[in-house]
Structures are given as C-alpha cells and as structure tokens.
Amino acid sequence: MWKELAQRILSGYDLTHDDALTILRAPDTEHLQILDAAWTVRRQYFGNLVKANVLSNAKRGLCSEDCHYCGQSQHAQDVSAKHGFLTKEELVRQAKEAQETGGSRFCVTMAVRSASWSAVETLADATKQIKAELGMEVCACMGLMTGDTGKAKLKFLKDAGVDAYNHNLNTHEEIYPQICSTHTYQDRLETLHNAQQAGFSLCSGLIIGMGESDEQIAELALTFRREKVDSIPVNFLIAVEGTKLAQRTKMELRPWKALRYLCLFRLANPSAEIRASAGRELHLRSLQNLALFPANSIFLDGYLTQPGQGAEKDLAMINDLEMEVIAGH
Numbered sequence: 001m002w003k004e005l006a007q008r009i010l011s012g013y014d015l016t017h018d019d020a021l022t023i024l025r026a027p028d029t030e031h032l033q034i035l036d037a038a039w040t041v042r043r044q045y046f047g048n049l050v051k052a053n054v055l056s057n058a059k060r061g062l063c064s065e066d067c068h069y070c071g072q073s074q075h076a077q078d079v080s081a082k083h084g085f086l087t088k089e090e091l092v093r094q095a096k097e098a099q100e101t102g103g104s105r106f107c108v109t110m111a112v113r114s115a116s117w118s119a120v121e122t123l124a125d126a127t128k129q130i131k132a133e134l135g136m137e138v139c140a141c142m143g144l145m146t147g148d149t150g151k152a153k154l155k156f157l158k159d160a161g162v163d164a165y166n167h168n169l170n171t172h173e174e175i176y177p178q179i180c181s182t183h184t185y186q187d188r189l190e191t192l193h194n195a196q197q198a199g200f201s202l203c204s205g206l207i208i209g210m211g212e213s214d215e216q217i218a219e220l221a222l223t224f225r226r227e228k229v230d231s232i233p234v235n236f237l238i239a240v241e242g243t244k245l246a247q248r249t250k251m252e253l254r255p256w257k258a259l260r261y262l263c264l265f266r267l268a269n270p271s272a273e274i275r276a277s278a279g280r281e282l283h284l285r286s287l288q289n290l291a292l293f294p295a296n297s298i299f300l301d302g303y304l305t306q307p308g309q310g311a312e313k314d315l316a317m318i319n320d321l322e323m324e325v326i327a328g329h
C-alpha cells in the first residue's frame with residue numbers, strides 16, 4: 001500500500017486529508033514502510049542531497065509580539081541576551097562563517113513584529129555584498145509584511161537579491177488565538193501572499209507540540225501545498241523557560257511519531273524542501289539521522305536561541321548517511 005502511494009504521488013497524485021490522517025494513524029508495524037515511501041519521493045526530487053541552512057539571529061529579543069512559545073518575546077520572563085539589528089559588516093562576516101562551516105543558505109531573522117526600513121536597507125546592502133563575494137543564497141525573516149508598506153519593503157529586499165522570505169504559519173488557524181494575541185493567522189497568511197507576489201521563494205513552517213490535533217497538522221500539511229511553499233521547516237516545540245508554553249517542558253513526542261510527521265509533510269509536499277528543524281535533537285533523539293529520509297534539509301549548527309548538537313555532529317550525521325550537503329557556492 002505504501003509503495004503504491006509513493007508511486008502515485010510521483011505520478012502527480014495529491015495527498016488527501018484522509019491519506020494524511022492514515023499516515024499519522026497507521027500501526028507501528030508500518031513505520032518502516034511509511035519511511036520508505038517518504039524516502040522514495042524525497043530521493044526522486046533531491047537524490048542524496050541535503051540543504052544546510054545557517055541561522056543568523058540578526059535582532060535578538062524584546063519582540064513586541066506575544067507568541068507563547070518564543071523566548072524572544074518581551075512577554076517572556078527569560079530573555080537572556082538582547083541586541084539591536086546587526087550591521088551590514090557583521091551580517092557579511094556571519095555569512096562568510098556560515099559558508100565556511102558548510103552552510104548552503106544564510107537565513108537572517110529578526111525578533112520584530114515587522115522590520116523597520118533601516119533594517120530592511122541594511123539587509124539589502126548586506127545581501128548585495130554576500131551575493132557578489134560569496135554567491136550564497138539569502139533568506140530573510142523580518143516579520144509581518146502587510147499592506148502597501150509591507151509590499152514596498154518586500155520589493156526592496158527582492159530587488160537587492162534576497163532569494164527567499166520566511167514567515168511561519170506556526171500552527172492551525174483554529175488554535176492560533178491560543179498561541180498569540182498580538183497578530184493573527186490571517187496576518188501571517190497575508191505576509192506569505194505578499195512575499196509570493198514580490199517573487200520570493202516561500203519558506204513557511206510550523207511548530208508541532210503546541211496543543212494541535214493530528215487533524216489540524218494534516219490540514220496544515222495540505223495548506224503548505226496549496227500556498228505553494230517551497231521550503232517547510234518542521235519544528236518540534238522546545239519549551240523555553242519563561243515562556244507561556246514552558247509547562248510543556250515534559251512534553252516529548254515519541255521519536256517515531258516525530259518521524260511520521262516528517263513523512264506526512266514529505267508525502268503531502270513531494271517537491272518541497274522539508275526541513276527537520278528545531279527540536280529534532282530533543283524529540284527524535286537516537287532516531288535523529290532517520291529524519292533525513294523524509295526531510296532533505298536541516299538547520300546547521302543550532303537555532304535562534306537554543307543550541308543544536310553543533311555543526312560538526314550535524315555534518316558527521318550527513319556523512320554517515322552517505323548524503324551530501326549542497327554547497328553554498
């Protein structure tokens with residue numbers, strides 16, 4: 001059944017909501033067959049290549065928004081380090097380091113509701129230099145980009161050579177008000193639409209483990225396909241001390257269940273970059289390397305505020321799998 005599903009997907013079949021739930025609910029005895037189906041589809045589109053994305057936390061902490069999972073919100077109790085937006089020189093230096101570490105793409109993120117014009121201009125200048133000197137892909141994550149001002153900022157970034165815009169939908173629309181009160185799911189969707197209209201490759205993902213149901217995750221997997229998202233970071237909640245979701249610290253997904261989610265996102269979005277993102281170390285544990293059978297992408301060397309296992313171990317894992325990192329040029 002699973003082999004046949006993989007072949008049908010490769011022939012253009014779109015996964016349905018019922019299929020998605022079947023993937024999540026099939027018995028444990030079918031773990032390996034589902035993983036093999038996801039690998040079959042992943043291999044067809046990406047071979048053994050792995051995209052290694054390196055994050056820059058270009059403006060850390062004191063964000064006005066109250067996303068309940070985020071340690072960078074000014075509403076969180078424990079924001080240890082804070083700094084203003086990095087300079088152009090610092091961004092270029094970090095991009096060089098990212099490339100030397102083995103990164104394929106440089107992802108510049110800001111803890112803001114919406115980036116100011118001066119931050120947009122700084123990233124635009126830095127991108128021009130990064131492109132000229134390193135030829136590296138750049139992704140911007142600079143908050144909400146709504147209305148005419150948001151559209152103008154997006155156009156400015158696009159004209160400077162930024163390749164992709166990241167804005168995560170994070171969770172299902174029905175429970176969005178339970179994880180944030182300062183903006184809406186619709187604000188996030190509008191940002192994605194504006195970024196798409198500006199010509200960006202879209203990067204948008206979710207965080208699993210914030211109280212959503214499997215039905216809602218299944219719908220989200222299909223939403224990303226409908227919205228033509230090119231790159232989908234699948235995060236698993238790391239409950240950060242001081243945040244409203246910190247009480248979920250003890251929440252641990254079963255590693256195989258986390259893998260099922262990655263398989264679902266692959267089978268629902270066959271040609272998209274599926275990234276095994278934050279929380280893979282915590283929730284997949286000793287099964288972590290299996291994530292790269294459904295996923296074809298990771299964050300190299302940790303996350304915005306949380307450490308990962310380190311670039312050396314990330315690269316060793318890819319090497320042991322006899323997979324290959326896409327060069328950042």
Ligand code: SF4
Nearest residue numbers: 063065067070073111
């Ligand atoms: S997730 Fe982004 S918008 Fe929300 S509080 Fe954190 S930095 Fe701000």
